[in-house]
Amino acid sequence: MRLINRIKISFLNPSFLSVLLVLLASFAGSFNTFGHAGNEKIAVLAPLSQNFLNYRQDVRNGYASKYYGDVYPFFFAPYPQDVSYSQHPFILGTTNVPPSFDLRSEGRMTPSKNQHTSGCGAFAAMGSLESYLMPYEFHDFSEQNCWDFWVDADGSSMDSYFVSWQGPWNEEDEPWILLNNTALYGSASKMNVQNVLDIPNDKENLRSRTNLMDFDKSKVRKHVQNVLYIPPRSSSLDNDLIKQALMTYGAVSTGLYSNGPNVYDSSTHSFYNPGYPEGGHAVAIAGWDDNYDRNKFSIKPPGNGAFIAKNSGGPGWGDGGYYYISYYDAYFARMANAYSYVLTADPASGLTTIYQYDPYGWITRMGYGSDTAWFANIFAATSADPLVAVSFYTAAALNYYEIYVYKDPNPDLPRSGSLVAQKAGVINALGYWTIPLASSVTVVPGQKFSVVVKLQTAGYSYPIPVEMVLEGFCKKATANRGQSSISQDGTSWNDLTLYQSGRYATANVCLKAFAGYDPFYPPANFAAERLENNFILFKEYIDRLSWDLNPNDKTNIVNYRLYKKGKTDPESAYALIKELPANTFTYDVRALKKDEICHYRIVAVDDRSRESDPADIKK
């Protein structure tokens, strides 16, 4: 009672009124950040990166021309997400980090290719993916196909080309194309020169990407199902995550600024940019040397140590296509609006169907002011293959998830219908992750099903990954009612397209579902050795093919199928030459002439007559 009286008295006190005003003001302010509607908070978008905001303001003010010719590490505009918050330490599989390491000496790097004028982001990404697949598989993927996607998409997340199953294609399916020694970007530019250049498979290559949901999957050679994001380095010696990723997965794609006086020393192939934010570039990190001498740099950094990076200048550039970048570089793998990342891939022969509404990927994030939120997609089955996995992005170093799959949900209630699968777990890294369901879910074509995720991104208040039109970056995203929903508590749901009076009319949550079967890996270490069989008066030439069981494979292999084609023949010319039992790991292709060069392909066949992804040998 005394307390109440005191409060009553205080109402008349001017100082109390001032406190009340401050409280009301702060309430109004918090509404802008995480507003309330009744008892429910309102979800809002995560802050955008300052670089991007500056860029967007310049474009709004008519200063877009100041950015012409400037190529950001991965795109033509600064990446909109501010990822600097994510500089939390987390541990990957390997913790024992040696003073030096080089993926080249482990046979886990593909040769450097020459981008000529642009496309570095695609070269860096492919460098990462190809490295991940080695040493068991050697691939040369098409940077052109990736670059075309990025250009045609006109704003997408850096991994969307991969995780939406647009690629990767093989290099020979869409080679890097130059006109007057200049790289061509995008379908449109290539359409303009198709009569000038001898572009193979031009009609297919020049396909419009206006509808990303309707694309040719036949040339997609791998399915990228997981992408590890490595936060920007917080200091010059904050390198352990990159080092662990290199040892665990392979090459790491990252960004830097490459221009500035004396930043590159061509005699030692060393690079150190102390602070010139010019000339965005991307490379694939291949290793490190903690003792790399600081005196080898044109501009002396404060200490020793360098990363080894594969550039996209071809093997004739630098040290066989590689150079050494100082740990003390001001921008290398430490830009506030760009993750470094590692792409991993599964066989394209495993998962057969992708259900998605976010072909442009993770553009931004939403949250309710808490590090936990729910999001869901309702899909219609297009195949009778069973649902086996779900994928989404995580924005924190520690993430707790719950996944629910319902069949035949009500249109506006993702958590209705019959619950047919659920799973919970922890992901202790940032990135894009595919989570296998505990058991597969049968569906019939046309049947509706919902995938619901409760995600807690520990310490980070924007857990919902979103694809949407974002002025100045993503222009083509679309959404329809009945696709994506969000919820604060998993009970009350909002269709994103209707949310907040249509403010998110183009938004979908980045949540995919997959149907299919176990991944079926290609035979490992597929190699050919050219032998001379000497009959004195003549020589027969033999390609001795050898391969190993892929250690990742859990499938019951019953035999191997070997195919052959001439070097210049199209892919369709591969002809079966032999079917071999599962315990055979070598085969001699005989009766070859000296100049007869062949390409070979091998697939494993399992007891369900399923063929694995192919492994190819191309000389």
Place this chain on the structure above:
Amino acid sequence: MRKACLFLASIVVLSSNLSAINFSASLFFGLRTVNDSQVRGSFGNGTVYFPCLAVNFWKGFILGGGYEGGYSRTAKLGLYHESSTLEITGFEIFLGYQIPMGKFCPYVKLGYGSFSYRQSVDNPLLEEFKIDKNDMAIIYGGGIRFYPLKSIFLAGEIKMVHFSVSPVDTKVDLGGFRFLAGVGYTL
């Protein structure tokens, strides 16, 4: 081969029309060596037979021709030790000079040969690799005839056959010495 047959026929015709010219027919057997060490190591040296016609057409000069056959050897070759057969045959014509010395008649000769060489491997996969070719050879050597009877002679001959070939892309020396002994009849 047709040229060689015509040549031998002409010798017979010539010898039958000219009484001053004597004609001989002989048959030799003997050993042949192979210069190429790989061929020799795999197929080995071998034996040959050599029927021969010759005419002493002017003073000590003789013109002749014959056919060498009999070298056909099989060996296990290559990475898979597959059975391979090498066969070498050939016609030769020669110009010689002899010096009658009682019952002995030594001679020297220089000739040209047209030799065939064939190699096959017992594997249908390699059917199109089979070698069946002709090439020319240079032959020189000498020998001696011994006439125990007026028209019948025994003979010994040593000759060198230079026969280097390039059937595909490597050079192989299929030439070698011949160590022959024979018997003949002089008209």
